[in-house]
Amino acid sequence: MSEDSTILHIDGLSVEYHTRHGSARALNNITFSLAEQEIFGLVGESGSGKSTTAKTILQILPEAAEIEGGRILFKEEDLLTLDEKEINRDYRGNEISMVIQNPQNALNPVFTVKEQLLDVMKHNKGYQAMNKKQMTERAVEMLAEMGIAEAESRIGEYPHQFSGGMKQRVMLAMAFICNPSLLLADEPTTALDVTIEAQILQLLRNSVDKFNTSVLYITHDLSVIKEVTDRTAVMYAGNIVEIAPTEEIFSEPGHPYTRGLIRCIPGSSERDKILPTIPGRVASLTDLPPGCNFYDRCEHGQKVCQKKQPQLEQADDGHYVACFRYEYLSSEVKQQ
Numbered sequence: 001m002s003e004d005s006t007i008l009h010i011d012g013l014s015v016e017y018h019t020r021h022g023s024a025r026a027l028n029n030i031t032f033s034l035a036e037q038e039i040f041g042l043v044g045e046s047g048s049g050k051s052t053t054a055k056t057i058l059q060i061l062p063e064a065a066e067i068e069g070g071r072i073l074f075k076e077e078d079l080l081t082l083d084e085k086e087i088n089r090d091y092r093g094n095e096i097s098m099v100i101q102n103p104q105n106a107l108n109p110v111f112t113v114k115e116q117l118l119d120v121m122k123h124n125k126g127y128q129a130m131n132k133k134q135m136t137e138r139a140v141e142m143l144a145e146m147g148i149a150e151a152e153s154r155i156g157e158y159p160h161q162f163s164g165g166m167k168q169r170v171m172l173a174m175a176f177i178c179n180p181s182l183l184l185a186d187e188p189t190t191a192l193d194v195t196i197e198a199q200i201l202q203l204l205r206n207s208v209d210k211f212n213t214s215v216l217y218i219t220h221d222l223s224v225i226k227e228v229t230d231r232t233a234v235m236y237a238g239n240i241v242e243i244a245p246t247e248e249i250f251s252e253p254g255h256p257y258t259r260g261l262i263r264c265i266p267g268s269s270e271r272d273k274i275l276p277t278i279p280g281r282v283a284s285l286t287d288l289p290p291g292c293n294f295y296d297r298c299e300h301g302q303k304v305c306q307k308k309q310p311q312l313e314q315a316d317d318g319h320y321v322a323c324f325r326y327e328y329l330s331s332e333v334k335q336q
């Protein structure tokens with residue numbers, strides 16, 4: 001990936017939540033980049049830091065969170081150096097938009113879809129010259145583009161009049177009407193059944209091509225990762241443990257945690273009926289071990305893994321793995 005096509009570069013980002021029970025290091029020095037028009041996946045179990053990453057980019061973290069260090073370069077501007085007013089004016093709902101798992105939380109039940117779409121448009125730089133009639137026409141057009149039939153009449157309805165899948169289409173309309181350079185998608189299809197999910201993922205792919213958007217796609221579901229993303233970062237307990245083109249994540253997973261996740265995909269194991277899980281529990285973020293966070297659950301751990309934190313190292317072109325045992329494990333795979 002050439003430097004020029006990088007739209008987002010997250011560099012050494014660390015975030016902690018300070019609570020009565022202590023400080024939880026939700027992000028520990030994470031680094032990755034997104035290219036223009038790339039769909040980049042962030043995958044990991046619950047609590048690994050995926051949503052915190054997205055919230056930090058848009059700076060919508062809760063009070064308890066503190067950014068301990070790092071940079072978020074978006075089109076070469078460090079978003080962490082901007083104040084609330086600048087972020088709001090230039091980025092949220094302009095350059096960057098977000099869709100989340102639960103449209104109920106993002107759509108306001110007391111306003112119609114039209115009122116909410118127009119509200120987004122009023123805030124957006126691209127629509128300053130339009131009057132209300134023109135904006136309404138554009139909004140109807142956008143709903144239709146997102147696959148909502150009879151958009152002209154449906155735009156006057158309230159969110160509860162839409163099904164779950166249709167609400168997510170409305171959310172995508174609100175996101176893409178901003179003509180964003182970057183879309184943050186935080187588990188947007190997790191609450192949907194598989195058929196609807198497949199339709200929404202297809203719609204997302206098409207829209208990304210049409211609007212030239214880059215996407216940070218967050219999910220705990222590797223089958224969704226396989227379906228939509230170009231590259232993927234695997235997160236474990238606040239660390240990125242592997243980054244690779246998505247095919248390689250599946251064909252040559254390097255980190256023992258990635259391998260464990262892949263073994264857990266239904267249908268990928270011979271013992272099809274029993275869904276294997278990775279034994280053990282995620283390390284407590286308030287009391288992290290000095291060495292590798294995955295050590296307690298790893299079958300391959302050795303002394304060194306208990307002492308030092310492994311850093312991401314290049315395993316192949318564009319493929320990075322943070323594991324001291326990587327070379328040994330990959331040679332073992334090749335001998336099989």
Ligand SMILES: Nc1ncnc2c1ncn2[C@@H]1O[C@H](COP(=O)(O)OP(=O)(O)OP(=O)(O)O)[C@@H](O)[C@H]1O
Binds near residue numbers: 046
């Ligand atoms: N508001 C909060 N206050 C305190 N700790 C928090 C808060 N939000 C998140 N955390 C901690 O930060 C860690 C990362 O949370 P985050 O929501 O980023 O994970 P995630 O990967 O998105 O998980 P999920 O798949 O469940 O959405 C969690 O372990 C959690 O304990």
Ligand code: NI
Binds near residue numbers: 050051052186
């Ligand atoms: Ni989350």
